[in-house]
Amino acid sequence: MGAAAAAAVLGLLLLGAAGGAAADEAREAAAVRALLVRLLGPGPAAAFSVSVKRALAAESGLDTYRLSGGGAGTRVLVLGSTGVAAAAGLHRYLRDFCGCHVAWSGSQLRLPEPLPAVPQVLTEATPNRYRYYQNVCTHSYSFVWWDWARWERELDWMALNGINLALAWSGQEAIWQRVYLALGLTQSEIDEYFTGPAFLAWGRMGNLHTWGGPLPHSWHLKQLYLQHRILDRMRSFGMIPVLPAFSGHVPKALTRVFPQINITQLGSWGHFNCSYSCSFLLAPEDPLFPIIGSLFLRELIQEFGTNHIYGADTFNEMQPPSSEPSYLASATASVYQAMITVDSDAVWLLQGWLFQHQPQFWGPAQVKAVLEAVPRGRLLVLDLFAESQPVYIQTASFQGQPFIWCMLHNFGGNHGLFGALEAVNRGPAAARLFPNSTMLGTGMAPEGIGQNEVVYALMAELGWRKDPVADLEAWVSSFAARRYGVAHRDTEAAWRLLLRSVYNCSGEACSGHNRSPLVRRPSLQMVTTVWYNRSDVFEAWRLLLTAAPTLASSPTFRYDLLDVTRQAAQELVSLYYVEARSAYLRKELVPLLRAAGVLVYELLPALDKVLASDSRFLLGRWLEQARAAAVSEAEAHLYEQNSRYQLTLWGPEGNILDYANKQLAGLVADYYTPRWRLFMEMLVESLVQGIPFQQHQFDKNAFQLEQTFIFGTQRYPSQPDGDTVDLAKKLFIKYYPRLVAGSLWAD
Incomplete structure (x- = not known):
């Protein structure tokens, strides 16, 4: 059997598995209509007509949708060969005709009135079974x-x-x-x-x-x-x-x-x-x-x-x-x-x-x-x-x-x-x-x-799509406009900078792991190189804050502002760590103390406060979900420990240490910060006493701190506190001038 025939065999088997009766079509159409109501509410959902007909895909055998109608007094007609195809067609209409956006972090669903007309019948078949x-x-x-x-x-x-x-x-x-x-x-x-x-x-x-x-x-x-x-x-x-x-x-x-x-x-x-x-x-x-x-x-x-x-x-x-x-x-x-x-x-x-x-x-x-x-x-x-x-x-x-x-x-x-x-x-x-x-x-x-x-x-x-997106810069600019509900010069420029930097990974660097020193157990051998120019991240940060007065009411914008602020803080941790390590290797106590002080007592606490302003970056929310799955206090304790272990040691001895690292308010304050404080204290002690830094001893001591966090019973807030824009701006005002000046110590 050849390759094409093998694919055909699988396709026929699974087409049969999907069913094709009129009852299935009716059920799938009803499911998409219910999705519409959950997504838009019953009023706006009434402006759409959804139907499913297997025959729409008869020629290609591949999922297909058809869009038509819309405009003043006319319903938008969404036809799909399956419920999934109809839902994808609905999403296409919301995205490309209405400028809407649906995402994990939140949705932007500001619908134009009246709903835009589909100029001519749009039929789209996926190239992918x-x-x-x-x-x-x-x-x-x-x-x-x-x-x-x-x-x-x-x-x-x-x-x-x-x-x-x-x-x-x-x-x-x-x-x-x-x-x-x-x-x-x-x-x-x-x-x-x-x-x-x-x-x-x-x-x-x-x-x-x-x-x-x-x-x-x-x-x-x-x-x-x-x-x-x-x-x-x-x-x-x-x-x-x-x-x-x-x-x-x-x-x-x-x-x-x-x-x-x-x-x-x-x-x-x-x-x-x-x-x-x-x-x-x-x-x-x-x-x-x-x-x-x-x-x-x-x-x-x-x-x-x-x-x-x-x-x-x-x-x-x-x-x-x-x-x-x-x-x-x-x-x-x-x-x-x-x-x-x-x-x-x-x-x-x-x-x-x-x-x-x-x-x-x-x-x-x-x-x-x-x-x-x-x-x-x-x-x-x-x-x-x-x-x-x-x-x-x-x-x-x-x-x-x-x-x-x-x-x-x-x-x-x-x-x-x-x-x-x-x-x-x-x-x-x-x-x-x-x-x-x-x-x-x-x-x-x-x-x-x-x-x-x-x-x-x-x-x-x-x-x-059969072909790649022709212009990723234009695509990402449109993504930003849909995400925030309005085209804005500064946000689009910020996203283009992110596209050419953090989202332009290639080669061996593209592991998908976050290897920032911030979320790793510290050592003198930590890797701080990145595949992009950090200045692009900092400039994107500035541009988003510039757009904040216009877009601060957008939940997706606030999420992205926090996420880019978090990334900027992560970059700053790397830079201050390099300063501290260099000072230690030069045996210069004052610069070491200065870098350590900023990192442990200023930067990390400020990051924790920013994270605390958004429910999606809260350790308390993460742990609350675990406890809510339980039916007794004993179960809640088991589930919370499971959750704490996974975020940190992963196994009883740090078997896959920090693999599942997250940057969450509470985790930064009570897990990463104590570890960094211990590291800096032991570096200073090493320099003062004139003895080599004992990484093995640090690891043992750090493990005790990590276990303290895992076995801790402290409850963490599950509701946000503080204003993301104000807190991000304070962090920016303090550190961005130093980056522009090329000195982490500039006023």
């Missing part, structure tokens, strides 16, 4: 504490951005619990196996067990409830939910029930020891493999139904026990066989991260063994980090298996302005034109959301 969303890790870094109200907003955002394929992984531990009990495990053995809520992503991929657990009974009940509502809403839009499947990882306790079971203990992961890592992998030839796989999938489908696409990752960031192609093919085939035993239409969605993450192991023979172990068209690969390190090029379009070009962008849910917009803009079209390309779609696969919204706005738009 699938527009995928999520990363397995997103469920832990961003979704973990969500209630239905927050999920509903996200599902609306997904529909408006044309997402039609997404993970739906909530509640799976409840299903696994039923399976493990049926296999003879005790409840205590199951409790010992599951991770805590904030670390479930890595339990699901086999990287971790036990850490942060156990999962309370109430957790399972709530997640089952959420999963049913999530799936119902996804399907009502015509989205295809991806359910989990068995990947081969099992609890060690299974060896008590089945002493002859053939399992292999893999190596540790993420600097954890085997108390929490070292997964037990069931041998592909073991008779229990298909039994467990089919038991789980049957129970899952009975509970949730299915759309026939399943996700499983056997070797995510873990080296297989053998590099022999025969073993890798067998392990892969066993996972797939367990799927089709229960669902003959099953398609496996595989994160291609393993090939990118361990290229020294995954040579051509190993990659080929995995990709050819599943019939072509039945494996759909996510080229997860394609904007930076695409795998399809090295694997001849994944050996003919269909794939989705994904933008990963963010690791750990870090704050920090970052993006590779040029690479994102060009990437999907280049992949589509690759020789014998089997690309079937585009995807957004961030580990954490709620940051750098311009990057996701572009990527979502590219899901409906």
Whole structure:
């Protein structure tokens, strides 16, 4: 079977999965009308007519929308081939005809009166069969504490951005619990196996067990409830939910029930020891493999139904026990066989991260063994980090298996302005034109959301474009005008500066991690170089503040002003750190004290105050969400500790230290600042006593501070305090003249 035929097989399978009856069309149209009411309110929503007709996509077989009508006394007509297509068409109208904007941080929905007419019927078909969303890790870094109200907003955002394929992984531990009990495990053995809520992503991929657990009974009940509502809403839009499947990882306790079971203990992961890592992998030839796989999938489908696409990752960031192609093919085939035993239409969605993450192991023979172990068209690969390190090029379009070009962008849910917009803009079209390309779609696969919204706005738009945006400067200027509801010379200039600096990453710097010294445990070896000119960030900061008198009433503007102020403060931390380190190395005490004093006692407290002025940058809000998911004080304590650990040490010994760093009010004050104060004090002590700086001793002392924060019980405000514009202006007035003067000490 050739590459084009493989893609056709998958397309036919999944078109069938999406359904096509008149009842489905009516349900999807009703779902989009309800979205309209939630988004605009019942009055404005009445000015739109929404309908769904599968026949609209008859020619191409690809999602299509049609816009017409509008103008005085005339309703805007939105027709889609699916609910998702209709929602995407609605979003197109709001964005391009009304100048509106919908984003995580808030929306700008000032509608013109009357609604603008569509000059001539506009019909748009996407070039991508699938527009995928999520990363397995997103469920832990961003979704973990969500209630239905927050999920509903996200599902609306997904529909408006044309997402039609997404993970739906909530509640799976409840299903696994039923399976493990049926296999003879005790409840205590199951409790010992599951991770805590904030670390479930890595339990699901086999990287971790036990850490942060156990999962309370109430957790399972709530997640089952959420999963049913999530799936119902996804399907009502015509989205295809991806359910989990068995990947081969099992609890060690299974060896008590089945002493002859053939399992292999893999190596540790993420600097954890085997108390929490070292997964037990069931041998592909073991008779229990298909039994467990089919038991789980049957129970899952009975509970949730299915759309026939399943996700499983056997070797995510873990080296297989053998590099022999025969073993890798067998392990892969066993996972797939367990799927089709229960669902003959099953398609496996595989994160291609393993090939990118361990290229020294995954040579051509190993990659080929995995990709050819599943019939072509039945494996759909996510080229997860394609904007930076695409795998399809090295694997001849994944050996003919269909794939989705994904933008990963963010690791750990870090704050920090970052993006590779040029690479994102060009990437999907280049992949589509690759020789014998089997690309079937585009995807957004961030580990954490709620940051750098311009990057996701572009990527979502590219899901409906055949060609790249011709002029990114013009595009980003329009983005700013829609975001704030008005075109403004200074904001557009600010965004062009951000485009050419923080959003113009290329090469090895484009990791997606925020490596600012601000959010790292200090040392004398910290990297402070960046791929852009910091002066562009500071000038963008100035321009936004210049626009503040006009735009201060815009919530999205205030969010961006805070975010750029936060970034400017992050840059200043780097500069003062360099001053302090240089003074220390020169053995000059007074300059060291001066730099340390500004950094610890002025800059970081000022940053914490700015962050405290916006609810979206509050540690208290983050922790309150965790506690709100609990039904008892004991559970609330467990969930809060999960949350504090994830933000900081990640594991009990700082195993993945500061990976999921955030810049939140309260976290800056009570976690980052004490660590920086200790570092500066020990540098001064080292200089005064004439002894070398003891990094090892500092790390031990810092670890005590970090644990103090994690085990702390202090409650933090969940409501903002102070005015963002005033606080940003005070920070600017104090530090910007120093930057212009070229001296951090100028008045």
